[in-house]
Amino acid sequence: MSRELLTATATALRDAIARRDASATEVVRAHLDRIRATDGRVHAFLRVLDEAALAHAADIDRRIAAGEPVGPLAGVPLALKDNLCTRGVETTCASRILETYRPLYDATVVERLSAADAVVVGKTNLDEFAMGSSTENSGFALTRNPWDLGRVPGGSSGGSAAAVAGLAAPLGIGTDTGGSIRQPAALCGLVGAKPTYGLVSRYGLVAFASSLDQIGPIARSVADAALLLEVIAGHDPMDSTSIPVKAPDLCSGIDQGVEGLRVGVIREFASGEGLAAGVHARVADAVACLSKLGAEIIEVSLPHVGYSVSAYYLIAPSECSSNLSRYDGVRYGIRRPGPTAEEMMARTRGEGFGPEVKRRIMIGTYALSAGYYDAYYAQAQRVRTLIIRDFEAAYAQCDVLVSPTSPTTAFPLGEKVADPLAMYLSDVYTIPSNLAGAPAMSVPVGLDDAGLPVGLQIMAPVLHEAMMFRVARAVEAEVAFDPTPRGPHALDVP
Amino acid sequence: MALSIEEVRHVARLARLALSDEEIEALRSQLSEILAYAEKVGEVAASDVPPTSHAYPLRNVFRTDEPRPSLTADEAVSTAPASQDSCFRVPRIMGDAPSPATVISQEPDGGGRQEPDGGGRQEGPDGGGGT
Numbered sequence: 001m002s003r004e005l006l007t008a009t010a011t012a013l014r015d016a017i018a019r020r021d022a023s024a025t026e027v028v029r030a031h032l033d034r035i036r037a038t039d040g041r042v043h044a045f046l047r048v049l050d051e052a053a054l055a056h057a058a059d060i061d062r063r064i065a066a067g068e069p070v071g072p073l074a075g076v077p078l079a080l081k082d083n084l085c086t087r088g089v090e091t092t093c094a095s096r097i098l099e100t101y102r103p104l105y106d107a108t109v110v111e112r113l114s115a116a117d118a119v120v121v122g123k124t125n126l127d128e129f130a131m132g133s134s135t136e137n138s139g140f141a142l143t144r145n146p147w148d149l150g151r152v153p154g155g156s157s158g159g160s161a162a163a164v165a166g167l168a169a170p171l172g173i174g175t176d177t178g179g180s181i182r183q184p185a186a187l188c189g190l191v192g193a194k195p196t197y198g199l200v201s202r203y204g205l206v207a208f209a210s211s212l213d214q215i216g217p218i219a220r221s222v223a224d225a226a227l228l229l230e231v232i233a234g235h236d237p238m239d240s241t242s243i244p245v246k247a248p249d250l251c252s253g254i255d256q257g258v259e260g261l262r263v264g265v266i267r268e269f270a271s272g273e274g275l276a277a278g279v280h281a282r283v284a285d286a287v288a289c290l291s292k293l294g295a296e297i298i299e300v301s302l303p304h305v306g307y308s309v310s311a312y313y314l315i316a317p318s319e320c321s322s323n324l325s326r327y328d329g330v331r332y333g334i335r336r337p338g339p340t341a342e343e344m345m346a347r348t349r350g351e352g353f354g355p356e357v358k359r360r361i362m363i364g365t366y367a368l369s370a371g372y373y374d375a376y377y378a379q380a381q382r383v384r385t386l387i388i389r390d391f392e393a394a395y396a397q398c399d400v401l402v403s404p405t406s407p408t409t410a411f412p413l414g415e416k417v418a419d420p421l422a423m424y425l426s427d428v429y430t431i432p433s434n435l436a437g438a439p440a441m442s443v444p445v446g447l448d449d450a451g452l453p454v455g456l457q458i459m460a461p462v463l464h465e466a467m468m469f470r471v472a473r474a475v476e477a478e479v480a481f482d483p484t485p486r487g488p489h490a491l492d493v494p
Numbered sequence: 495m496a497l498s499i500e501e502v503r504h505v506a507r508l509a510r511l512a513l514s515d516e517e518i519e520a521l522r523s524q525l526s527e528i529l530a531y532a533e534k535v536g537e538v539a540a541s542d543v544p545p546t547s548h549a550y551p552l553r554n555v556f557r558t559d560e561p562r563p564s565l566t567a568d569e570a571v572s573t574a575p576a577s578q579d580s581c582f583r584v585p586r587i588m589g590d591a592p593s594p595a596t597v598i599s600q601e602p603d604g605g606g607r608q609e610p611d612g613g614g615r616q617e618g619p620d621g622g623g624g625t
Contacts, residue, residue: 029603101573103573104565104569104570104572104573197548197549197550198550198552211547211548229508237557240552240555241550241555243552245549282522304538306538307534307538309531309534310531310534310535310537311532313528313531313532314532314535321509325510329575330574330582330584331571331573331582332573332574334575335575339585340585340586341584341586341587342510343512344584344585345510346507346511346512347508347512349509349510349511349512350511351511351512353511355517355520358511358513358521359509359521359524359525359528361509362509362511362521362525363528363529363532364503364527365509366497366501366505366525366529367532369505374534375536376529376533377539379536379540380532380535381533381546381547382540382541382544382545382546383535383538384545384546385540385544385546385548386540386543387536394600420524420527420528420556421527421528421531424531435549436549437548437549438549454530462549462550
C-alpha cells in the first residue's frame with residue numbers, strides 16, 4: 001500500500017482521496033515517513049513541515065467527510081523551493097544571510113497552493129539564491145540525485161527535483177531563471193516546466209534576476225505538471241509584471257497528439273559541441289518518435305542563439321547585483337557588527353553570502369559600473385532583442401522547437417565546483433527561452449549508457465503552454481519512461 | 495580581459511562586500527575568465543537594435559489608490575536584526591567616522607574614494623547605533 005501511495009500520480013492521489021479510498025492524512029503520513037527514512041541520504045529538504053502538513057491533511061479529511069468543498073489538489077503532498085515566502089516559516093534561499101528570516105506574508109503561489117489544498121510537506125534545498133546548476137552552492141546542505149547518490153540532482157531547484165524523484169512528494173515547485181527547473185528535472189528523470197514570463201506571479205518569490213525569474217511545476221508525469229501549473233498560473237495584481245490573462249486550460253487538450261504539427265530542430269545546436277553522446281542519441285530517438293507520430297520535423301535557424309550564455313551572464317548578474325543590495329543587515333537576516341553603517345553592511349554581506357553569490361554580485365556590479373555599462377549590460381540587452389527576433393522568425397515556420405535540455409546527464413558531486421564557467425555552460429540549451437520570456441519544458445526520454453535520465457526540451461511561443469504540454473504528453477505516451485530511480489547507486493525504493 | 499587587483503577591490507567596495515585577500519585573488523582570475531566569455535556579445539553588430547529589458551511588453555501598470563490593511567510599524571521591523579521604537583536601528587551614518595580598522599581591505603581601495611576620517615567609535619555588540 002505504501003509503495004502505491006508513494007508512486008501514484010498527483011491526479012490519482014487526489015481522486016483516491018476524494019473517493020475516500022485513502023485519507024489525506026494517510027497519504028501525507030506515508031510521504032512524511034518516506035522523508036524520514038530517506039532524507040538523511042538525499043538531503044532534499046531544508047525544513048520538513050510535519051505538524052502543519054498533518055494539520056492541513058486532517059482539515060481536508062474533515063471537509064470531505066462533511067461534504068464541504070476541497071481544492072483541485074486536495075491532499076496531494078508538495079515540496080516547495082525555499083526561495084518562496086511562507087508566512088512565519090523560515091525562508092532562507094539556502095543562504096546564511098537569510099538564516100533567521102521568517103516572512104510576514106505568503107507568496108501568491110503559496111496562497112494558491114493552499115487554496116487548492118495541496119499539502120506542503122517541506123521546503124527544499126537550492127543553490128544559494130537560485131544561482132547554480134547543481135545545488136552544490138547551498139549554504140546548508142549537499143543534495144544528492146536519487147538515481148545515483150554520488151551525483152548532483154542539477155540545480156538550482158535540485159531539492160524539489162530530488163524530493164519528487166525520491167518519492168518524497170509527487171509534486172514540486174521550482175523556479176527557473178536560466179534553466180533551474182528544466183535542468184534538474186532532466187537530470188532526475190522528471191517533467192519540469194518554465195512557463196511564459198509573467199504567467200505565474202512572482203510576488204513573494206525572493207528575487208534573483210527579475211526579468212528572467214519564473215516559478216513552475218516539477219512532477220513525475222506531464223499531466224501532473226499541467227495540473228499544478230493550472231493551479232498557480234493567472235494574473236495577480238501584486239506583481240506588476242504579471243500578464244493580465246486567466247490561468248490557461250492545459251489538461252483538456254493534452255491528449256490531442258502531434259499529427260500535423262511542425263516541430264523545429266535548431267541548426268545551431270546540431271554541431272553538438274559539448275553534447276554527450278548518450279544525450280544526443282536519446283534526443284534523436286525522441287525526434288524520430290515525433291516524426292513517427294505524424295509531426296513534421298523542420299530544421300530552423302536561430303542565428304544569434306550562440307550568444308545566449310554570454311548575454312545571460314551579463315544580464316542576470318547585473319539584475320542580481322541590484323536585487324541583492326537589499327541584504328544590508330538592516331531590515332532582515334543576519335548582521336555582523338561594524339563601527340559605521342557601510343562597514344556593518346560590507347561585513348554582513350561578506351560573511352553572509354557564499355562564493356557563487358559574491359561572484360555574480362561582482363560581475364553585475366562591474367558590468368553596470370561607469371565606463372562599462374554600454375559595452376556590457378546595454379549590449380547584452382540588444383543581443384537579447386536579436387535572440388527574441390530569431391525565435392519569432394523560427395515560429396513562423398514551426399509550432400514548437402525541441403532540443404536537449406542539458407548537454408550532459410547528472411555529473412558527479414564536486415566535478416564542476418572549481419570551474420564556474422564550465423558550470424554556466426550547463427545551461428546552454430535552457431537560457432534562450434528565459435531571455436525570450438517564452439515557455440519551455442523538459443520531459444524524460446530515456447537513459448544513457450550509464451543508466452542516467454536524459455531530458456528532451458520542448459519550447460513554444462509566448463503563452464502557448466497548451467501546445468507545449470500536448471507535445472510533451474505525446475512524447476511521454478510513446479516513450480513510456482518509468483520515473484522510478486534504479487541502478488547500482490540509486491536510492492532504494494519500497 | 496584581465497582585471498587588476500585594484501579593480502577587483504574597487505568593485506567589491508561598490509558592491510559593499512568585505513572580502514579577504516584570498517577571495518580577491520580568486521575573483522580576479524575568475525572574473526577575468528567569465529568576462530572574457532561574456533564579452534562575446536560585443537561581436538554582434540547591434541548598435542541600431544533597441545535593448546530589451548523585459549520580454550513581455552507591459553507598460554504603466556496602475557491600480558486604484560485606496561486604503562487597505564497593511565503591516566503595522568512594529569510588524570514591519572520585527573524581522574530586523576536590530577530595532578527600537580518601531581524603527582530600524584543602524585550604526586551611525588554621519589558625523590563621527592571610522593578608524594583605520596574599518597577600511598574593508600588591507601590596502602586602500604582601488605577606487606580612490608576617500609574614507610571620512612574621525613573618531614571611529616565602536617557601537618554596541620550588535621553593531622547598532624542610536625542610543
